[in-house]
Amino acid sequence: AQSVSQHNHHVILSEAASLELGCNYSYGGTVNLFWYVQYPGQHLQLLLKYFSGDPLVKGIKGFEAEFIKSKFSFNLRKPSVQWSDTAEYFCAVNSRAGGTSYGKLTFGQGTILTVHP
């Protein structure tokens, strides 16, 4: 069974600080990796995704993530955060476990990011 672990439960930063949120997964096969963001009171929105190819993935709103296969990691980064980045961030993975579908997402516990102006 696959699992996802996010290292930080709550991160507090000041505006313009750099951000790195850790994510590790456990699964030996081919995986797809995702970062979702959930703004207060809203639904999940996809920030970025990795399927294959260049391990450095760029997403929306200036976010990027790096897939390091040897470390089973997919850390999210942003060079300079803004107050509007205050939200909860979820790392997720799915994998081809038979059939054609990549199926269900397994989520990490989430990291709450608070950015102070």
Added chain:
Amino acid sequence: DSGVTQTPKHLITATGQRVTLRCSPRSGDLSVYWYQQSLDQGLQFLIQYYNGEERAKGNILERFSAQQFPDLHSELNLSSLELGDSALYFCASSVDIGDRRRDEQFFGPGTRLTVL
């Protein structure tokens, strides 16, 4: 707006009751997924339907059931409700054609269930 709609937005009910949550997937999406988000369990996969048939089951209680109709909308039925069932229930949909680049899940706004 993801194109996935869920109704109702909020639901307040009492223990022992039964409720039905509804989800309409994006146009063209064949798969519907249900997830539960609670403070203690986080975001957990409940069940997936593909073109009307159950495809995968996760941590779904026996008191919960779901179905997907011919028009591809889905309903999640929660019965004999307990206080611990209070959570945000998300529906997601995807094309699900076996193409890794296209099998992205789009999430609806969720239904917040409060059991008193």
